[in-house]
Amino acid sequence: MAGAAPNTARATAESVARDCYGRLxxxxxxxxxxxxxxxxxxxxxxxxxxxxxxxxxxxxxxxAWLLTVARRKRIDGIRHERIGENVMSQLQVLGxxxxxxxDRFELPDRRLALLFACAHPAIxxxxxxxxxxxTVLGLDATRIGSAFLVSPAAMxxxxxxxxxxxxxxxxxxxxxxxDELDGRLGSVLEAIYAAFAASWPDPLGIETARKDLSDEAxxxxxxxxxxxxxxxxxxxxxxxxLHAHARRRARRDxxxxxxxxxxxxxxxxxxxxxREAESxxxxxxxxxxxxxxxxxxxxxSAHVERRLRGVDNWAAVLQLYDALIEVTGSPIxxxxxxxxxxxxxxxxxxxxxxxxxxxxxxxxxxxxxxAARADLLARSGAAAQAHQAYExxxxxxxxxxxxxxxxxxxxxxxxx
Amino acid sequence: xxxxxxxxxxxxxxxALSEAEQAEGIAAYGAYAEALQQAGILAGSNRLRPATSxxxxxxxxxxxxxxxxPFIESKExxxxxxxxxxxxLDAAIAWAARCPGAGHGVVEVRPVWQMS
Numbered sequence: 001m002a003g004a005a006p007n008t009a010r011a012t013a014e015s016v017a018r019d020c021y022g023r024l025x026x027x028x029x030x031x032x033x034x035x036x037x038x039x040x041x042x043x044x045x046x047x048x049x050x051x052x053x054x055x056x057x058x059x060x061x062x063x064a065w066l067l068t069v070a071r072r073k074r075i076d077g078i079r080h081e082r083i084g085e086n087v088m089s090q091l092q093v094l095g096x097x098x099x100x101x102x103d104r105f106e107l108p109d110r111r112l113a114l115l116f117a118c119a120h121p122a123i124x125x126x127x128x129x130x131x132x133x134x135t136v137l138g139l140d141a142t143r144i145g146s147a148f149l150v151s152p153a154a155m156x157x158x159x160x161x162x163x164x165x166x167x168x169x170x171x172x173x174x175x176x177x178x179d180e181l182d183g184r185l186g187s188v189l190e191a192i193y194a195a196f197a198a199s200w201p202d203p204l205g206i207e208t209a210r211k212d213l214s215d216e217a218x219x220x221x222x223x224x225x226x227x228x229x230x231x232x233x234x235x236x237x238x239x240x241x242l243h244a245h246a247r248r249r250a251r252r253d254x255x256x257x258x259x260x261x262x263x264x265x266x267x268x269x270x271x272x273x274x275r276e277a278e279s280x281x282x283x284x285x286x287x288x289x290x291x292x293x294x295x296x297x298x299x300x301s302a303h304v305e306r307r308l309r310g311v312d313n314w315a316a317v318l319q320l321y322d323a324l325i326e327v328t329g330s331p332i333x334x335x336x337x338x339x340x341x342x343x344x345x346x347x348x349x350x351x352x353x354x355x356x357x358x359x360x361x362x363x364x365x366x367x368x369x370x371a372a373r374a375d376l377l378a379r380s381g382a383a384a385q386a387h388q389a390y391e392x393x394x395x396x397x398x399x400x401x402x403x404x405x406x407x408x409x410x411x412x413x414x415x416x
Numbered sequence: 417x418x419x420x421x422x423x424x425x426x427x428x429x430x431x432a433l434s435e436a437e438q439a440e441g442i443a444a445y446g447a448y449a450e451a452l453q454q455a456g457i458l459a460g461s462n463r464l465r466p467a468t469s470x471x472x473x474x475x476x477x478x479x480x481x482x483x484x485x486p487f488i489e490s491k492e493x494x495x496x497x498x499x500x501x502x503x504x505l506d507a508a509i510a511w512a513a514r515c516p517g518a519g520h521g522v523v524e525v526r527p528v529w530q531m532s
Contacts, residue, residue: 033504122505169527170417172504 009053016062017046022136023107024063026114028070030173035117035135036163037074045070063107111136112227113173115220118162119188120171127162128191134159136223137216147195147213149398185228189237189293192220196241214245225280235284236294239277243300246273251401258405261303274304295324314343331360335372347380367396371406383414418459418501418528419508424492425521427466444516452500452511460499467493492521499528 021042028038045066059065118131130144145155165171176184196217221238228234250268253259281297299320306313321337324330334355342350354373357363374389390410397403433441445463452458470486486493498515502508505525512523 120505122509168529169525170419170504170508172506174506176506 009058010050012058012062013046013049013053016066017138020063020107021138022111022114023109024066024070025135025138026110026173027067027107028074029117029135030110030113031071032074033170033173034163034167035114035131036160036167037077038070039135039163041070041074041077042066044073067107109227110173111223112175115188115224116175116184117166117171117173119184119191120166121184121187122169122171123162123165124158125187125190127158128187129195130155130159131162132191132220133195133213133216136220139216144213185231185233188224189233192217192224193237193241193293195220196244214241214248217241218245230287232284232287232289233291233293235280236291236297239280239284239297240293240300242273242277242280243297243304246270246277247304256401256404257408258399258401260405261307264307266307269304277301290323292324292327295320295327299324312343314340318344331355331363332366332368335363335366335369338376339372342376342379347376351376351380365396367393370396374406374409378409378413386410387413417504417508418499418530419505420526420528421498421500421508421512421515422494422524422526423496423498423515423517423521424524425495425517426491427493427495428491429520430495441516448515449498451514452498457500457502457511458498459501461497463496464494466495495521 025035025038025042028042029035032038032041048069049062049066053059053062114135115132118135119128123131130148133139133144134141141156141159142152144159145152148155150158175181195213218238218241221234221241225234225238247261247264247269249270250264250266251259259265277297278301281294281301284294284297299317302313302317302320305311306317318337318340321333321340324333325337334353338350338353341353351373354376355363355369357369363369370389370393374386374393377383377386377389387410390406390413394403394406394410397406430438430441449458449461452461467486470484472483472485472487474481496517498511500508500511502511505527508525508527512518512525515523517523
């Protein structure tokens with residue numbers, strides 16, 4: 001294949017980067033036990049590819065070529081640093097492993113191990129999702145930072161610190177054994193969900209959707225499901241995210257205003273995605289091991305069913321919320337539950353059940369609490385109090401579309 | 417990799433125990449050290465005297481300034497350590513969790529900076 005046009009070489013490099021970045025990085029990071037060093041070595045290998053492939057042609061196995069170059073770069077780098085003998089011998093083993101013939105070369109998928117390293121309990125919780133996004137998907141700090149409302153410089157610094165921690169503390173790159181898998185898997189799922197729901201344009205506690213990392217989060221959940229098909233909570237998380245994502249186009253009107261589920265145009269829903277979510281939920285329920293994400297997906301499913309068939313399933317929704325509270329103990333779930341309670345037992349009962357910010361001070365700064373409170377107060381006829389609660393909710397919101405929506409609701413107070 | 421497991425606990429808690437309870441506690445540490453020994457990962461270990469016995473030293477304006485007491489005054493004091501040699505952080509955490517000190521205090525796990 002010698003003499004390939006520069007454009008072909010560049011296109012091949014870009015396509016390998018797109019399709020295999022995460023696999024290549026995971027394999028290198030697991031071998032080096034060092035994410036940052038793997039990133040540097042891989043970046044150098046890609047740079048060398050762009051230099052050499054246009055001249056010498058694209059190699060038969062671009063992935064194997066990149067891996068070999070990245071390992072060599074790492075070994076060269078180590079020779080310049082002063083690092084312990086054991087690291088050196090470890091690298092020797094790594095180097096040897098790279099001599100498989102190109103046609104039989106198959107890259108082992110170490111991405112699951114990488115995900116577990118990124119979501120290790122020793123890594124600060126708030127950086128786990130960004131770390132996964134960067135290592136498995138190759139996103140840069142600017143993109144990740146904007147999704148998590150953190151400046152690119154601050155995000156880059158925090159990512160760097162997390163990678164240092166992985167190396168220095170000796171965080172392992174392996175999939176935990178069965179007896180610890182459940183606990184450790186929880187933090188992987190949480191991080192993926194955090195990426196999906198980093199901001200919550202969710203004034204009525206039903207819609208969970210992200211601005212721009214939702215596709216990436218779904219990719220990670222799909223990957224996890226592919227790698228761990230026997231874990232019902234993984235299927236549950238994917239189902240939950242697909243359900244929410246299926247309604248993304250209906251969630252904004254022409255004016256960019258947030259549209260609540262009850263008022264959405266059903267023809268804008270993605271039914272292929274909804275069917276996939278439903279099928280995942282059925283697969284998961286066969287394991288008879290319900291958990292947080294399966295329950296959240298079941299809630300989404302119930303909300304969708306209500307809209308599609310016009311059935312009143314609020315009693316079933318309320319039961320799902322009760323089960324979810326039992327699993328998570330979350331005051332946020334308790335807030336969303338009150339909106340279902342209002343449908344079943346009336347607005348007064350719902351207001352009485354709303355958590356007291358006196359007991360959970362974090363709620364004072366939590367937008368959905370004020371939005372739910374405002375909604376319930378408005379329905380109970382307490383217009384003045386509702387107005388005030390909307391004011392709080394608007395002040396705490398970061399999404400323009402939701403601000404518009406809340407402002408609109410607020411202005412309707414006392415008019416109807 | 418080597419990890420230092422630092423055992424923090426409230427000394428008052430220990431002093432408040434009956435003699436029998438203290439004997440039981442010491443036996444638990446003995447068993448733990450034996451397990452570390454058997455696993456072939458124990459690189460060092462000591463119990464430390466109470467923080468009231470501590471002295472801090474620093475050079476101020478060219479002269480050593482010596483002060484009575486520990487560097488950081490807090491309810492939880494470092495009362496001992498184990499230096500272990502294991503494969504990775506997960507293994508270190510597993511051993512830290514088995515330490516009796518994790519039951520009545522906190523065990524801090526710190527990787528040793530290997531100098532070549």
